[in-house]
Amino acid sequence: MTTKLIRPALVLFAALTLITGVLYPLAVTGVAQAAFPAQAAGSLVMRDGKAIGSTLIGQAFSDPKHFWGRPSATSPMAYNAGASGGSNQGPLNPALADAVKGRIEALRAADPGNTAPVPVDLVTASASGLDPHITPAAARYQAARVARVRGVSPDSVEQLIARNTEGVSMGWLGEPRVNVLALNLALDAKN
Template sequence: MKTILRPALVLFAVLTLVTGVAYPLVVTGAARALFPDQAAGSVILRDGKPVGSSLIGQNFSDPKHFWGRPSATGPMPYNATASSGANQGPLNPALVDAVKGRIEALKAADPGNTAPVPVDLVTASASGLDPHISPAAARYQVARVARARGLPLEKVQALVEQQTERPLLAVLGEAQVNVLQLNLALETLR
């Protein structure tokens, strides 16, 4: 029995150290060395204080700010500990009603806007935490934000263009706008 148990325990201890201690330390160290911003959570600092992450959306509801995608998390929006989709298909009456309500809220916030509402302003992302909107969704909100802040429309439009992230190598992915970074840049406009 001793001849079988001892090698098994030694192998268990060695593999525990390698896979449970050494490997995670090496991977964490490599991530921090090669990708320090991402490994630290992509935290955005303002005056040395964290204001959010560029990877997790935030709930903006003031007309003076750009609004992000609706969040499917509960019990509060953009709750990173409750990341999940709404799990509602396109024919689900609850989703149809929610989208109608979101469209009505957008139209009520900007009654003069007759442009079609971009789909990403009325539907949640798969994780419910998406910090990005499409450039079309940002442009849809420009007039409301400019009016609420008393800024020239052209200045806010230029800011949206400046904050638009282009696809990698012009082909990988879609153009997108990080709502938190856009709203932080908006705070500096005069």
């Protein structure tokens, strides 16, 4: 009696493994690559045939001549796509307060003349820890530093920010945002 039950169970196990573990993923991948080829390939940004980043995952920029993105809470390194997730530190957590204080000090040290309030997205990580965008306010906060270090006019940097500001999705979803990698590449191409 047990052998009569084992064989159908094994056949069903093998069939479901084939369907859900092989055929379905191949079909979804095929449709994604046909309908959205750039996104299915990771939305990679290529330069001279080499991938230099993705428009979907933030990168660590620390050079004062570049715009800096949101901090990343992933480990063991920043912007680790394999460890997506926030720090889960609440607003009353002293570790979060210390991290924010340190980030504010770093921003102030990089641009001592800037006395404007620091936008919150420059000192707090997103829920994924991988956010490639900052708010237009966060970009404008950094514009004077970037212009000064690059030796260009603040107006030209402001124009680049405006050109690289993405609107709300589908006309109503989300907020305007600036992709940090795209903005930095536009800056590098300009000078």
